[in-house]
Amino acid sequence: MEQSLVRMENGRSRRAGALVMFVIAMTFIAPALAQEKVRFPIGESSKTLSYGPLWVAAKMGFFDREGLDVPIVTMRGSPLTIQALTADSTHVANATVDTLISAYERGADITMIGGLINGLGxxxxxxxxxxxxxxxxxxxxxxxxxxxxxxxxxxxxxxxxxxxxxxxxxxxxxxxxxxxxxxxxxxxxxxxxxxxxxxxxxxxxxxxxxxxxxxxLPNYQFNVYIVKRSWAEKNRPLIVRFMKAMVVTMRWMMDNREVACAYLSKEMAISVEDCRYASEYNFKNRIWDRNADLNVDGVRTLIRITAEQGILKEPLPEPAKYIDSSYLKQALAEIGKK
The missing domain is CATH 3.40.190.10 (Periplasmic binding protein-like II)
Known part of the structure; x- marks a missing residue:
């Protein structure tokens, strides 16, 4: 009887100890679990497969890993997408290079930081x-x-x-x-x-x-990630986290095409077979870049074409005028550390 009581007491002690450890652990873990993700709205102009990486990042958890809550707002065309960005309604605009150049030359405080669609798909x-x-x-x-x-x-x-x-x-x-x-x-x-x-x-x-x-038009940078310079400089960690999510997304999609298409076929209302075909086309033609980088020569093409439309004058600017690659470089460096 006495031994039974000892065993019961020891059991209670172990359970009590476990409970204490659980409480201690939750003291540190609970705040992290309770911490809300940062709301980070982005704009784009067409919910089609070419823009699919955005939905993969949102629905497959890659934004979540970076602590970002990313509503994707579909707008009618790149001009409206950039207007929403400059009005601080979104933090990133997925828009075309020609629209960016036109807006920049009219005084918009914007720059491109990476590439979503690096060709004309x-x-x-x-x-x-x-x-x-x-x-x-x-x-x-x-x-x-x-x-x-x-x-x-x-x-x-x-x-x-x-x-x-x-x-x-x-x-x-x-x-x-x-x-x-x-x-x-x-x-x-x-x-x-x-x-x-x-x-x-x-x-x-x-x-x-x-x-x-x-x-x-074989060398044509079509759609890029655009940020408002002043906002991005003040919120650099958030922009870097966004670009980290997109890099990881692009690499995952390239290495897991079947799984990606299983999801995208439902999200974009196309067949898995058509998704496979398009994914192969986009990666083969480097329309989708594994590191979410852009095609600088493709930007140069847009500068030349924009000049032909009378928006730019000679001497033509270098692509660097419209690009800030520091966010992507930092994202790649941080990914490399893991």
């Missing part, structure tokens, strides 16, 4: 009676914007095929890729640019792939 899709660029002469073509982003690239591609706007065709500002696709299927427009792999989806439904933008 766009294809020109035509209605069933339009099989080549020549067939588009005199027709109405759908676009997301008239003078920037996709619309800017569209006009350049058509110009390379001998067509000038508005002499040879009309542009109808429709908006997002799904809206443009609806306009195409209804016959409202003759053709429209769509992001890979939507051209494959369209082809399966009897539409024609007229051409790929990258064939006409």
């Amino acid at each position: 766009l294809a020109m899709v035509g209605g069933k009676q339009y099989k080549n660029y020549a067939d588009l002469r005199g027709t109405t073509i759908g676009t997301q914007t008239l003078t920037s982003g996709t619309g800017f690239a569209l006009r350049l591609v058509l110009k390379s095929h001998g067509m000038e706007y508005p002499r040879d065709y009309k542009l109808l500002n429709i908006g997002s890729a799904p809206d443009r696709y609806k306009a195409l299927t209804s016959g409202q427009i003759s053709s429209t640019p769509v992001g890979v792999p939507l051209e494959v989806v369209a082809q399966k439904q009897g539409f024609n792939i007229i051409g790929y933008f990258a064939d006409d």
Whole structure:
């Protein structure tokens, strides 16, 4: 009996000790668990697969690891995306280089810090009676914007095929890729640019792939991460954490394509097969960069083209005028330490 009481007492002591250790541990752990993530809204202009890394980072936990709560706000075109950034409504804008240059030259306090879409992953899709660029002469073509982003690239591609706007065709500002696709299927427009792999989806439904933008504009930095300089300098640790999340996301997507496509196919409402095709296309053509870096030569191309539009004058600036690579460099250095 006495031995039983001793054993019971020892058991109580061990349980009490364990309880004390648990309380002590929770004293240190609870604040960390209770600590709220930093709200870090970002803006982008098209929820398509090309922008997929943003949703992977948000939904697969890569932003969470950096203590960031990242709402992704889809806006209609790069100009609005940059306006939201300069108004402090977002902390990062995913927008086109031509829009950044135009805004910068008008006095916007912005800079690009990395690359999301490092090339033109766009294809020109035509209605069933339009099989080549020549067939588009005199027709109405759908676009997301008239003078920037996709619309800017569209006009350049058509110009390379001998067509000038508005002499040879009309542009109808429709908006997002799904809206443009609806306009195409209804016959409202003759053709429209769509992001890979939507051209494959369209082809399966009897539409024609007229051409790929990258064939006409092979060295073109399309979409970048943009920050407001003054805000970013005051909040450098947050920007670095954001870029760390994007680097880790890009590396994970490159090394885990099947898992990534299993998620993205549902998020973007495409088949796994089409996602595989697009991912292979984007990584093979370096449209997606493993380190979330941008293509400096591609930025130089945009500077030259922007100058041809009359926005810049000779002597043309170097890309460094519009780029701050310090955030990405710090992110890569911190990742390398782990």
